[in-house]
Amino acid sequence: MLDPRLYRTGLVAVALAVIVFAFSLQDQPSALTSTLAPSTFNGQNAFATMSSLSGGADGAAVADRVDSTLGGYGYAVRETRARLQTDRGAATVTTVTGTLAGNSPSAIVLVAALPPPRARSATALSGVGVLLELARVLHGESPNHTLIIAFTSDPAGVAPLAAGLPGPVDAVIDLGDLAAGSLHQPLVVPWSHRLVLAPLALRRTVAGALAAQAGLHTVDSGLGGQILHLAFPMTLSGQAPFDDLGLPAVLLSLTGEHASPAAGPLPPVQGAAAQARIAAVGRAVLQATNALDAGPQLAPPSSYLLYAGKVIPFWSVRLLVLALLLPVILTMVDALARVRRRGHAVGPWIAWVLCGSFGFLLAALVIALSRMGGLLSGAPGGPQPGGHPGPPGGAVAALVLAGLALVLGLFVVGPRLARLAGARRLRGLTAGEEPGAAIAVVLVLLLTTLVVWWRSPYAALLLVPALHLWLWLSATDLPLPRFVKLPLVALGVLAPAGAVVYYALAADLSPLGVLWNGFLMIARGQLGSVTVVLWSIAFGCLASVLAVACMPGEERTQEPVAITMRGPVSYAGPGSLGGTKSALRR
Secondary structure, three states: OOOHHHHHHHHHHHHHHHHHHHHOOEEOOOOOOOOOOHHHOOHHHHHHHHHHHOOOOOHHHHHHHHHHHHHHOOOEEEEEEEEEEEEOEEEEEEEEEEEEOOOEEEEEEEEEEOOOHHHOOOOOOHHHHHHHHHHHHHOOOOOOEEEEEEEEOOHHHHHHHHHOOOOOEEEEEEEOOOOOOOOOOOOEEOOOOOOOEOOHHHHHHHHHHHHHHHOOOOOOOOHHHHHHHHHOOOOOOOOHHHHHOOOOEEEEOOOOOOOOOOOOOOOHHHHHHHHHHHHHHHHHHHHHHHHHHHOOOOOOOEOEEEEOOEEEEHHHHHHHHHHHHHHHHHHHHHHHHHHHHOOOOOHHHHHHHHHHOHHHHHHHHHHHHHHHOOOOOOOOOOOOOOOOOOOOHHHHHHHHHHHHHHHHHHHHHHHHHHHHOOOOOOOOOOOOOOHHHHHHHHHHHHHHHHHHHHHOHHHHHHHHHHHHHHHHHHOOOOOOOHHHHHHHHHHHOHHHHHHHHHHHHHOOOOHHHHHHHHHHHHHOOOOOHHHHHHHHHHHHHHHHHHHHHOOOOOOOOOOOOOOOOOOOOOOOOOOOOOOOHHHOOO
16 A cells, blocks of 8 residues: 655655755854852852751741841842642742842842752752852842842742742743762753753853853753653753743752752761862852853743754754655555545544544543542642652542543443444454555554644654654555564654653652653643643554554465466467477466
8 A cells, every 4th residue: 555656755855854954053152251250159158058957947947047138138028928739738838039139120030949858968958058148249249130039948939939020031040959979960951841941051151150160061961862851841940930931041950850869967078078069169150140140131942952062943853853754744645545546444444543542531531630629639739750759649549540541441432432433343354454444543643743743843753753664554565474563563652662761760760650740740731731632642543553563464375377378369479379398487
Protein backbone atom coordinates (compact mmCIF):
# COMPACT_ATOMS: atom_id res chain seq x y z
CA MET A 1 0.00 0.00 0.00
CA LEU A 2 3.00 2.32 0.34
CA ASP A 3 4.93 3.99 -2.48
CA PRO A 4 8.60 4.33 -1.41
CA ARG A 5 9.19 6.82 -4.22
CA LEU A 6 6.92 9.38 -2.59
CA TYR A 7 8.71 8.83 0.71
CA ARG A 8 12.06 9.49 -0.95
CA THR A 9 10.66 12.63 -2.60
CA GLY A 10 9.68 13.96 0.82
CA LEU A 11 13.23 13.45 2.04
CA VAL A 12 14.38 16.06 -0.50
CA ALA A 13 12.36 18.66 1.40
CA VAL A 14 14.02 17.47 4.63
CA ALA A 15 17.46 18.10 3.10
CA LEU A 16 16.44 21.63 2.06
CA ALA A 17 15.05 22.34 5.55
CA VAL A 18 18.32 21.18 7.12
CA ILE A 19 20.23 23.67 4.94
CA VAL A 20 17.90 26.50 6.00
CA PHE A 21 18.21 25.34 9.60
CA ALA A 22 22.01 25.50 9.43
CA PHE A 23 21.96 29.07 8.11
CA SER A 24 19.47 30.22 10.76
CA LEU A 25 21.89 29.93 13.69
CA GLN A 26 22.55 33.23 15.46
CA ASP A 27 25.23 34.58 17.79
CA GLN A 28 24.46 34.78 21.50
CA PRO A 29 23.89 38.27 22.96
CA SER A 30 26.56 39.74 25.20
CA ALA A 31 26.27 39.72 28.97
CA LEU A 32 25.54 43.00 30.74
CA THR A 33 28.47 44.34 32.77
CA SER A 34 28.88 46.73 35.67
CA THR A 35 31.70 49.04 36.71
CA LEU A 36 30.63 49.04 40.38
CA ALA A 37 32.75 46.92 42.69
CA PRO A 38 30.62 44.40 44.64
CA SER A 39 33.05 44.39 47.58
CA THR A 40 30.47 46.00 49.87
CA PHE A 41 28.72 42.65 50.23
CA ASN A 42 29.58 41.16 53.62
CA GLY A 43 29.57 37.37 53.44
CA GLN A 44 29.99 37.02 57.20
CA ASN A 45 26.65 38.78 57.79
CA ALA A 46 24.88 36.54 55.26
CA PHE A 47 26.40 33.42 56.79
CA ALA A 48 25.39 34.49 60.30
CA THR A 49 21.81 35.08 59.12
CA MET A 50 21.73 31.66 57.46
CA SER A 51 23.05 29.96 60.60
CA SER A 52 20.54 31.65 62.88
CA LEU A 53 17.63 30.72 60.62
CA SER A 54 18.74 27.08 60.37
CA GLY A 55 17.72 26.45 63.97
CA GLY A 56 14.22 25.35 63.00
CA ALA A 57 12.35 28.67 62.97
CA ASP A 58 8.95 28.43 61.34
CA GLY A 59 7.90 30.41 58.30
CA ALA A 60 5.95 33.04 60.23
CA ALA A 61 8.93 33.81 62.48
CA VAL A 62 11.30 34.14 59.52
CA ALA A 63 8.78 36.38 57.75
CA ASP A 64 8.57 38.64 60.81
CA ARG A 65 12.35 38.93 60.87
CA VAL A 66 12.48 39.79 57.15
CA ASP A 67 9.70 42.35 57.69
CA SER A 68 11.50 44.10 60.53
CA THR A 69 14.87 44.01 58.76
CA LEU A 70 13.54 45.54 55.53
CA GLY A 71 11.59 48.15 57.48
CA GLY A 72 14.73 49.12 59.37
CA TYR A 73 16.55 49.70 56.07
CA GLY A 74 13.84 52.08 54.86
CA TYR A 75 12.03 49.81 52.40
CA ALA A 76 8.28 50.17 51.90
CA VAL A 77 7.23 46.83 53.39
CA ARG A 78 4.07 44.89 52.60
CA GLU A 79 3.15 41.58 54.23
CA THR A 80 0.38 39.26 53.05
CA ARG A 81 -0.94 35.90 54.24
CA ALA A 82 -2.85 33.38 52.15
CA ARG A 83 -4.10 29.83 52.52
CA LEU A 84 -2.33 27.84 49.80
CA GLN A 85 -1.82 24.22 48.81
CA THR A 86 1.73 23.28 49.87
CA ASP A 87 3.57 19.96 49.90
CA ARG A 88 2.08 19.40 53.37
CA GLY A 89 -1.47 20.15 52.21
CA ALA A 90 -3.32 23.39 52.80
CA ALA A 91 -1.30 25.82 54.94
CA THR A 92 -0.94 29.54 55.59
CA VAL A 93 1.89 31.10 53.56
CA THR A 94 3.34 34.52 54.45
CA THR A 95 4.86 36.76 51.78
CA VAL A 96 6.91 39.88 52.51
CA THR A 97 7.93 42.45 49.88
CA GLY A 98 10.14 45.47 50.41
CA THR A 99 10.20 48.17 47.71
CA LEU A 100 12.94 50.75 47.15
CA ALA A 101 11.82 53.33 44.59
CA GLY A 102 14.20 54.13 41.74
CA ASN A 103 14.30 56.55 38.83
CA SER A 104 12.31 54.12 36.68
CA PRO A 105 9.10 52.28 37.61
CA SER A 106 10.51 49.13 35.95
CA ALA A 107 11.58 46.82 38.76
CA ILE A 108 14.40 44.40 39.45
CA VAL A 109 13.19 41.70 41.83
CA LEU A 110 15.33 39.60 44.17
CA VAL A 111 13.34 36.79 45.75
CA ALA A 112 14.00 33.90 48.12
CA ALA A 113 11.59 31.24 49.36
CA LEU A 114 11.87 29.34 52.63
CA PRO A 115 12.27 25.63 51.82
CA PRO A 116 9.78 23.18 53.35
CA PRO A 117 10.82 21.88 56.79
CA ARG A 118 11.93 18.46 55.49
CA ALA A 119 14.18 20.13 52.88
CA ARG A 120 15.85 22.69 55.15
CA SER A 121 19.46 21.58 55.02
CA ALA A 122 22.30 23.46 56.65
CA THR A 123 22.80 25.58 53.52
CA ALA A 124 19.25 25.68 52.11
CA LEU A 125 18.59 29.02 53.87
CA SER A 126 21.65 30.68 52.38
CA GLY A 127 19.42 32.37 49.80
CA VAL A 128 17.52 34.15 52.57
CA GLY A 129 20.78 35.22 54.21
CA VAL A 130 22.10 36.64 50.94
CA LEU A 131 18.75 38.35 50.30
CA LEU A 132 18.86 40.28 53.58
CA GLU A 133 22.50 41.25 53.12
CA LEU A 134 21.73 42.52 49.60
CA ALA A 135 18.88 44.56 51.07
CA ARG A 136 21.38 46.20 53.45
CA VAL A 137 23.88 46.96 50.68
CA LEU A 138 21.42 48.23 48.10
CA HIS A 139 19.35 50.49 50.34
CA GLY A 140 22.22 53.02 50.44
CA GLU A 141 22.43 53.31 46.65
CA SER A 142 20.34 55.33 44.19
CA PRO A 143 19.14 52.68 41.73
CA ASN A 144 17.89 53.47 38.26
CA HIS A 145 15.27 50.72 38.54
CA THR A 146 12.84 50.19 41.37
CA LEU A 147 14.22 47.44 43.61
CA ILE A 148 11.92 44.83 45.14
CA ILE A 149 13.19 42.44 47.84
CA ALA A 150 10.70 39.59 48.25
CA PHE A 151 10.45 36.64 50.65
CA THR A 152 7.84 33.91 50.92
CA SER A 153 7.58 31.33 53.68
CA ASP A 154 6.90 28.46 51.27
CA PRO A 155 7.65 27.78 47.58
CA ALA A 156 3.89 27.67 47.00
CA GLY A 157 3.80 31.42 47.61
CA VAL A 158 6.00 32.23 44.60
CA ALA A 159 3.15 32.02 42.05
CA PRO A 160 0.86 34.49 43.92
CA LEU A 161 3.90 36.73 44.44
CA ALA A 162 4.64 36.78 40.71
CA ALA A 163 1.02 37.54 39.87
CA GLY A 164 0.85 40.40 42.39
CA LEU A 165 4.01 42.32 41.48
CA PRO A 166 3.16 45.97 40.76
CA GLY A 167 4.20 47.71 37.57
CA PRO A 168 6.59 46.47 34.87
CA VAL A 169 9.31 44.01 35.88
CA ASP A 170 12.64 44.06 34.02
CA ALA A 171 14.35 41.06 35.67
CA VAL A 172 13.89 38.54 38.49
CA ILE A 173 16.65 36.58 40.23
CA ASP A 174 15.45 33.75 42.46
CA LEU A 175 18.03 32.87 45.13
CA GLY A 176 18.28 29.19 46.00
CA ASP A 177 21.03 27.29 47.81
CA LEU A 178 24.10 29.55 47.46
CA ALA A 179 26.46 27.75 49.83
CA ALA A 180 26.17 24.07 48.92
CA GLY A 181 29.38 22.07 48.80
CA SER A 182 28.33 19.82 45.87
CA LEU A 183 27.36 21.43 42.58
CA HIS A 184 24.60 20.36 40.17
CA GLN A 185 24.41 21.97 36.75
CA PRO A 186 23.01 24.18 35.44
CA LEU A 187 23.68 26.71 38.20
CA VAL A 188 21.53 29.30 36.38
CA VAL A 189 18.12 27.71 35.69
CA PRO A 190 15.90 29.34 33.00
CA TRP A 191 12.96 26.91 32.62
CA SER A 192 9.24 27.58 32.89
CA HIS A 193 5.97 25.66 32.68
CA ARG A 194 5.33 27.01 29.19
CA LEU A 195 7.07 26.95 25.81
CA VAL A 196 9.41 29.78 26.85
CA LEU A 197 12.53 30.25 28.92
CA ALA A 198 14.42 33.19 30.39
CA PRO A 199 16.05 35.61 27.91
CA LEU A 200 19.62 34.73 27.09
CA ALA A 201 20.95 38.18 28.07
CA LEU A 202 19.73 37.64 31.66
CA ARG A 203 21.20 34.13 31.80
CA ARG A 204 24.58 35.27 30.52
CA THR A 205 24.66 38.28 32.86
CA VAL A 206 24.10 36.15 35.96
CA ALA A 207 26.42 33.39 34.73
CA GLY A 208 29.16 35.91 33.89
CA ALA A 209 28.97 37.52 37.34
CA LEU A 210 29.08 34.07 38.98
CA ALA A 211 32.21 33.16 37.02
CA ALA A 212 33.90 36.51 37.75
CA GLN A 213 33.23 36.63 41.49
CA ALA A 214 33.02 32.96 42.54
CA GLY A 215 34.98 31.18 39.80
CA LEU A 216 31.95 28.95 39.14
CA HIS A 217 31.00 28.30 35.53
CA THR A 218 27.46 27.25 34.70
CA VAL A 219 27.02 24.48 32.13
CA ASP A 220 23.82 24.69 30.13
CA SER A 221 21.81 21.58 29.37
CA GLY A 222 22.68 19.73 26.18
CA LEU A 223 20.58 19.98 23.06
CA GLY A 224 18.61 16.85 23.94
CA GLY A 225 17.86 18.09 27.45
CA GLN A 226 16.69 21.45 26.12
CA ILE A 227 14.35 19.78 23.63
CA LEU A 228 12.90 17.55 26.34
CA HIS A 229 12.41 20.52 28.68
CA LEU A 230 10.54 22.45 25.98
CA ALA A 231 8.62 19.42 24.74
CA PHE A 232 7.25 18.77 28.25
CA PRO A 233 7.66 22.13 30.05
CA MET A 234 8.02 21.35 33.74
CA THR A 235 10.35 22.52 36.47
CA LEU A 236 10.35 22.34 40.26
CA SER A 237 12.28 25.60 40.74
CA GLY A 238 10.92 29.00 41.75
CA GLN A 239 11.66 31.10 38.65
CA ALA A 240 8.98 29.31 36.59
CA PRO A 241 5.90 31.32 37.75
CA PHE A 242 7.62 34.56 36.69
CA ASP A 243 8.59 33.26 33.25
CA ASP A 244 5.07 31.85 32.83
CA LEU A 245 3.76 35.41 33.16
CA GLY A 246 6.27 36.82 30.68
CA LEU A 247 8.66 38.21 33.32
CA PRO A 248 12.39 37.51 32.68
CA ALA A 249 13.52 35.31 35.58
CA VAL A 250 16.27 32.83 36.45
CA LEU A 251 17.07 30.72 39.48
CA LEU A 252 20.60 30.97 40.85
CA SER A 253 21.35 27.86 42.91
CA LEU A 254 24.48 25.80 43.34
CA THR A 255 22.30 22.67 43.44
CA GLY A 256 20.47 23.58 40.22
CA GLU A 257 17.02 22.05 40.12
CA HIS A 258 18.02 19.41 42.68
CA ALA A 259 17.04 19.59 46.30
CA SER A 260 19.62 20.71 48.84
CA PRO A 261 21.73 18.08 50.64
CA ALA A 262 20.47 16.37 53.76
CA ALA A 263 19.85 18.46 56.85
CA GLY A 264 22.29 18.66 59.70
CA PRO A 265 24.75 21.07 61.30
CA LEU A 266 27.82 22.06 59.32
CA PRO A 267 31.19 20.86 60.67
CA PRO A 268 33.68 23.71 61.33
CA VAL A 269 35.70 22.98 58.18
CA GLN A 270 32.61 22.88 55.97
CA GLY A 271 31.24 25.95 57.73
CA ALA A 272 34.32 27.98 56.76
CA ALA A 273 34.03 26.80 53.17
CA ALA A 274 30.31 27.63 53.12
CA GLN A 275 31.00 31.12 54.44
CA ALA A 276 33.61 31.73 51.73
CA ARG A 277 31.26 30.45 49.06
CA ILE A 278 28.28 32.46 50.26
CA ALA A 279 30.44 35.59 50.22
CA ALA A 280 31.63 34.96 46.65
CA VAL A 281 28.18 34.08 45.30
CA GLY A 282 26.63 37.04 47.13
CA ARG A 283 29.09 39.38 45.39
CA ALA A 284 28.10 37.76 42.09
CA VAL A 285 24.41 38.50 42.73
CA LEU A 286 25.28 42.09 43.64
CA GLN A 287 27.34 42.49 40.44
CA ALA A 288 24.53 41.04 38.31
CA THR A 289 21.98 43.33 39.98
CA ASN A 290 24.14 46.42 39.33
CA ALA A 291 24.65 45.35 35.69
CA LEU A 292 20.90 44.88 35.18
CA ASP A 293 20.19 48.21 36.85
CA ALA A 294 22.58 50.05 34.49
CA GLY A 295 21.70 48.08 31.33
CA PRO A 296 18.87 48.32 28.81
CA GLN A 297 15.50 46.65 29.18
CA LEU A 298 15.61 42.90 28.69
CA ALA A 299 13.54 40.98 26.17
CA PRO A 300 10.65 38.89 27.53
CA PRO A 301 10.98 35.11 27.84
CA SER A 302 10.98 33.34 24.48
CA SER A 303 11.60 29.94 22.92
CA TYR A 304 15.03 29.04 21.56
CA LEU A 305 17.76 26.40 21.73
CA LEU A 306 21.50 26.66 22.35
CA TYR A 307 23.98 24.59 20.39
CA ALA A 308 27.77 24.98 20.01
CA GLY A 309 27.67 28.58 21.22
CA LYS A 310 24.90 29.53 18.78
CA VAL A 311 21.20 30.30 19.20
CA ILE A 312 18.66 28.23 17.27
CA PRO A 313 15.53 30.35 16.74
CA PHE A 314 12.07 28.96 17.24
CA TRP A 315 10.92 29.38 13.64
CA SER A 316 13.73 27.22 12.27
CA VAL A 317 12.82 24.38 14.65
CA ARG A 318 9.19 24.62 13.54
CA LEU A 319 10.21 24.52 9.87
CA LEU A 320 12.54 21.54 10.34
CA VAL A 321 9.93 19.48 12.20
CA LEU A 322 7.32 20.20 9.50
CA ALA A 323 9.82 19.07 6.85
CA LEU A 324 10.39 15.85 8.80
CA LEU A 325 6.64 15.23 8.69
CA LEU A 326 6.37 15.84 4.95
CA PRO A 327 7.55 12.34 3.78
CA VAL A 328 4.92 10.73 6.00
CA ILE A 329 2.22 13.14 4.79
CA LEU A 330 2.92 12.41 1.11
CA THR A 331 3.10 8.65 1.65
CA MET A 332 -0.07 8.51 3.75
CA VAL A 333 -2.15 10.54 1.26
CA ASP A 334 -1.19 8.09 -1.49
CA ALA A 335 -1.68 5.04 0.77
CA LEU A 336 -5.13 6.25 1.82
CA ALA A 337 -6.15 6.62 -1.84
CA ARG A 338 -4.79 3.18 -2.70
CA VAL A 339 -6.58 1.39 0.13
CA ARG A 340 -9.86 3.11 -0.75
CA ARG A 341 -9.52 2.15 -4.43
CA ARG A 342 -9.10 -1.49 -3.43
CA GLY A 343 -12.37 -1.37 -1.49
CA HIS A 344 -10.97 -1.59 2.06
CA ALA A 345 -12.62 0.39 4.88
CA VAL A 346 -10.64 3.02 6.81
CA GLY A 347 -13.30 4.99 8.68
CA PRO A 348 -14.26 2.21 11.14
CA TRP A 349 -10.61 1.64 11.89
CA ILE A 350 -10.06 5.33 12.62
CA ALA A 351 -12.90 5.04 15.14
CA TRP A 352 -11.20 1.91 16.51
CA VAL A 353 -7.94 3.83 17.09
CA LEU A 354 -9.76 6.71 18.77
CA CYS A 355 -11.64 4.26 21.00
CA GLY A 356 -8.24 2.90 22.05
CA SER A 357 -7.56 6.25 23.71
CA PHE A 358 -10.83 6.18 25.66
CA GLY A 359 -9.22 4.50 28.66
CA PHE A 360 -6.61 7.27 29.03
CA LEU A 361 -9.25 9.98 28.70
CA LEU A 362 -11.44 8.23 31.26
CA ALA A 363 -8.54 8.02 33.72
CA ALA A 364 -7.82 11.75 33.29
CA LEU A 365 -11.49 12.51 33.91
CA VAL A 366 -11.43 10.48 37.12
CA ILE A 367 -8.38 12.45 38.29
CA ALA A 368 -10.16 15.76 37.65
CA LEU A 369 -13.29 14.54 39.45
CA SER A 370 -11.23 13.35 42.43
CA ARG A 371 -9.86 16.86 42.83
CA MET A 372 -13.37 18.31 42.75
CA GLY A 373 -14.53 15.66 45.22
CA GLY A 374 -11.96 16.67 47.82
CA LEU A 375 -9.81 13.53 47.65
CA LEU A 376 -6.71 15.68 47.04
CA SER A 377 -7.15 18.07 49.95
CA GLY A 378 -4.00 16.75 51.63
CA ALA A 379 -1.97 16.47 48.42
CA PRO A 380 0.67 18.99 47.27
CA GLY A 381 -0.20 21.81 44.91
CA GLY A 382 2.09 20.52 42.15
CA PRO A 383 4.86 18.05 41.27
CA GLN A 384 7.42 17.30 43.96
CA PRO A 385 11.08 16.21 43.85
CA GLY A 386 12.26 12.88 45.17
CA GLY A 387 12.36 12.33 48.91
CA HIS A 388 8.97 13.92 49.60
CA PRO A 389 6.15 11.89 51.15
CA GLY A 390 4.02 9.80 48.86
CA PRO A 391 0.33 10.31 48.18
CA PRO A 392 -1.98 10.66 51.19
CA GLY A 393 -4.90 8.32 51.74
CA GLY A 394 -7.42 10.19 49.60
CA ALA A 395 -4.95 10.50 46.74
CA VAL A 396 -4.20 6.76 46.90
CA ALA A 397 -7.90 6.09 46.46
CA ALA A 398 -7.95 8.48 43.48
CA LEU A 399 -4.94 6.70 41.97
CA VAL A 400 -6.67 3.33 42.30
CA LEU A 401 -9.87 4.69 40.74
CA ALA A 402 -7.89 6.19 37.85
CA GLY A 403 -6.15 2.84 37.27
CA LEU A 404 -9.48 1.00 37.24
CA ALA A 405 -10.88 3.57 34.80
CA LEU A 406 -7.87 3.04 32.53
CA VAL A 407 -8.31 -0.74 32.49
CA LEU A 408 -12.07 -0.46 32.04
CA GLY A 409 -11.72 1.96 29.15
CA LEU A 410 -8.98 -0.02 27.38
CA PHE A 411 -10.44 -3.51 27.63
CA VAL A 412 -14.19 -3.09 28.08
CA VAL A 413 -15.70 0.24 27.03
CA GLY A 414 -13.26 1.08 24.23
CA PRO A 415 -13.61 -2.23 22.34
CA ARG A 416 -17.41 -2.12 22.59
CA LEU A 417 -17.50 1.40 21.20
CA ALA A 418 -15.21 0.26 18.37
CA ARG A 419 -17.63 -2.58 17.52
CA LEU A 420 -20.49 -0.09 17.41
CA ALA A 421 -18.43 2.00 14.99
CA GLY A 422 -18.13 -0.98 12.64
CA ALA A 423 -14.58 -2.13 13.34
CA ARG A 424 -13.97 -5.88 13.10
CA ARG A 425 -12.11 -8.00 15.61
CA LEU A 426 -8.43 -8.25 14.75
CA ARG A 427 -8.20 -11.75 16.17
CA GLY A 428 -7.95 -14.19 13.30
CA LEU A 429 -7.29 -11.52 10.66
CA THR A 430 -4.07 -11.05 8.72
CA ALA A 431 -2.46 -7.74 7.85
CA GLY A 432 -3.36 -8.24 4.20
CA GLU A 433 -7.06 -8.82 4.95
CA GLU A 434 -7.48 -5.51 6.81
CA PRO A 435 -4.78 -3.04 5.64
CA GLY A 436 -7.04 -0.19 6.76
CA ALA A 437 -6.15 -0.87 10.43
CA ALA A 438 -2.46 -0.02 10.03
CA ILE A 439 -3.28 2.92 7.75
CA ALA A 440 -5.72 4.28 10.37
CA VAL A 441 -3.15 4.12 13.18
CA VAL A 442 -0.56 6.13 11.26
CA LEU A 443 -3.18 8.55 9.94
CA VAL A 444 -4.57 9.33 13.41
CA LEU A 445 -1.07 9.71 14.83
CA LEU A 446 -0.10 11.98 11.92
CA LEU A 447 -3.11 14.26 12.44
CA THR A 448 -2.43 14.33 16.19
CA THR A 449 1.21 15.20 15.58
CA LEU A 450 0.23 18.07 13.28
CA VAL A 451 -1.93 19.56 16.03
CA VAL A 452 0.87 19.03 18.55
CA TRP A 453 3.31 20.66 16.06
CA TRP A 454 1.11 23.74 15.85
CA ARG A 455 1.20 24.04 19.64
CA SER A 456 4.80 22.89 20.22
CA PRO A 457 7.23 21.69 17.54
CA TYR A 458 9.49 20.31 20.27
CA ALA A 459 6.78 17.91 21.47
CA ALA A 460 5.97 16.97 17.87
CA LEU A 461 9.63 16.15 17.32
CA LEU A 462 9.32 13.35 19.88
CA LEU A 463 6.55 11.76 17.79
CA VAL A 464 8.42 11.96 14.47
CA PRO A 465 10.39 8.69 14.97
CA ALA A 466 7.16 6.79 15.68
CA LEU A 467 5.56 8.13 12.50
CA HIS A 468 8.49 7.16 10.28
CA LEU A 469 8.89 3.71 11.83
CA TRP A 470 5.24 2.75 12.21
CA LEU A 471 4.56 3.88 8.65
CA TRP A 472 6.14 0.68 7.35
CA LEU A 473 3.81 -1.50 9.39
CA SER A 474 1.14 -0.65 6.80
CA ALA A 475 3.27 -1.88 3.87
CA THR A 476 1.19 -4.98 3.17
CA ASP A 477 2.85 -5.37 -0.23
CA LEU A 478 6.11 -6.01 1.62
CA PRO A 479 4.92 -7.72 4.83
CA LEU A 480 7.31 -7.62 7.77
CA PRO A 481 7.69 -10.54 10.19
CA ARG A 482 6.46 -10.09 13.74
CA PHE A 483 9.98 -10.09 15.21
CA VAL A 484 10.67 -6.96 13.12
CA LYS A 485 7.36 -5.20 13.78
CA LEU A 486 7.59 -5.24 17.57
CA PRO A 487 11.07 -3.62 17.68
CA LEU A 488 9.77 -0.92 15.33
CA VAL A 489 6.97 -0.21 17.80
CA ALA A 490 9.46 -0.08 20.69
CA LEU A 491 11.83 2.27 18.85
CA GLY A 492 8.93 4.60 18.11
CA VAL A 493 8.20 5.21 21.81
CA LEU A 494 11.85 5.61 22.75
CA ALA A 495 11.85 9.43 22.57
CA PRO A 496 8.76 10.06 24.77
CA ALA A 497 9.96 7.39 27.22
CA GLY A 498 13.36 9.09 27.29
CA ALA A 499 11.67 12.31 28.39
CA VAL A 500 10.09 10.52 31.36
CA VAL A 501 13.43 8.96 32.33
CA TYR A 502 15.16 12.36 31.98
CA TYR A 503 12.78 14.07 34.39
CA ALA A 504 12.91 11.13 36.79
CA LEU A 505 16.70 11.35 36.99
CA ALA A 506 16.66 15.16 37.24
CA ALA A 507 14.22 15.12 40.17
CA ASP A 508 15.49 11.89 41.81
CA LEU A 509 12.11 10.21 41.33
CA SER A 510 11.24 6.55 41.64
CA PRO A 511 8.77 4.98 39.16
CA LEU A 512 6.00 5.55 41.71
CA GLY A 513 7.19 9.15 42.09
CA VAL A 514 6.93 9.66 38.33
CA LEU A 515 3.37 8.33 38.38
CA TRP A 516 2.49 10.51 41.38
CA ASN A 517 3.90 13.66 39.77
CA GLY A 518 2.02 12.99 36.54
CA PHE A 519 -1.14 12.55 38.59
CA LEU A 520 -0.52 15.90 40.33
CA MET A 521 0.16 17.72 37.07
CA ILE A 522 -3.18 16.57 35.66
CA ALA A 523 -5.07 17.18 38.90
CA ARG A 524 -3.64 20.67 39.49
CA GLY A 525 -4.14 21.79 35.89
CA GLN A 526 -0.48 22.13 34.90
CA LEU A 527 -1.30 19.89 31.95
CA GLY A 528 -4.09 21.62 30.05
CA SER A 529 -7.13 19.74 28.81
CA VAL A 530 -6.01 19.99 25.17
CA THR A 531 -2.61 18.52 26.05
CA VAL A 532 -4.25 15.68 27.97
CA VAL A 533 -6.54 14.86 25.02
CA LEU A 534 -3.73 14.94 22.45
CA TRP A 535 -1.41 12.68 24.42
CA SER A 536 -4.29 10.35 25.29
CA ILE A 537 -4.84 9.91 21.55
CA ALA A 538 -1.10 9.31 21.10
CA PHE A 539 -1.22 6.61 23.80
CA GLY A 540 -4.27 5.15 22.07
CA CYS A 541 -2.25 4.95 18.85
CA LEU A 542 0.42 3.03 20.77
CA ALA A 543 -2.13 0.52 22.05
CA SER A 544 -3.54 0.14 18.53
CA VAL A 545 -0.19 -0.25 16.82
CA LEU A 546 0.71 -3.03 19.24
CA ALA A 547 -2.41 -4.88 18.15
CA VAL A 548 -1.53 -4.32 14.49
CA ALA A 549 2.06 -5.48 15.02
CA CYS A 550 0.80 -8.74 16.52
CA MET A 551 -1.33 -9.52 13.44
CA PRO A 552 0.12 -12.36 11.36
CA GLY A 553 1.37 -11.49 7.91
CA GLU A 554 -0.37 -12.75 4.82
CA GLU A 555 1.20 -15.93 3.54
CA ARG A 556 1.99 -15.82 -0.15
CA THR A 557 1.98 -18.93 -2.31
CA GLN A 558 3.48 -18.83 -5.80
CA GLU A 559 1.66 -20.99 -8.30
CA PRO A 560 3.89 -22.97 -10.71
CA VAL A 561 4.10 -21.52 -14.22
CA ALA A 562 3.72 -24.02 -17.06
CA ILE A 563 6.58 -23.99 -19.55
CA THR A 564 5.26 -23.49 -23.06
CA MET A 565 6.89 -23.42 -26.46
CA ARG A 566 4.41 -21.07 -28.08
CA GLY A 567 2.68 -17.89 -27.15
CA PRO A 568 -1.01 -17.14 -27.46
CA VAL A 569 -2.93 -17.37 -30.71
CA SER A 570 -1.76 -14.77 -33.27
CA TYR A 571 1.49 -14.31 -31.31
CA ALA A 572 4.47 -14.36 -33.66
CA GLY A 573 7.21 -13.29 -31.26
CA PRO A 574 10.25 -15.16 -30.02
CA GLY A 575 9.49 -18.80 -29.23
CA SER A 576 6.46 -19.05 -31.46
CA LEU A 577 8.30 -21.43 -33.76
CA GLY A 578 9.93 -23.39 -30.96
CA GLY A 579 13.36 -23.10 -29.45
CA THR A 580 16.46 -24.94 -28.49
CA LYS A 581 16.74 -26.85 -25.25
CA SER A 582 19.03 -24.22 -23.75
CA ALA A 583 16.43 -21.51 -24.29
CA LEU A 584 13.79 -23.26 -22.20
CA ARG A 585 12.94 -21.65 -18.85
CA ARG A 586 13.99 -23.63 -15.86
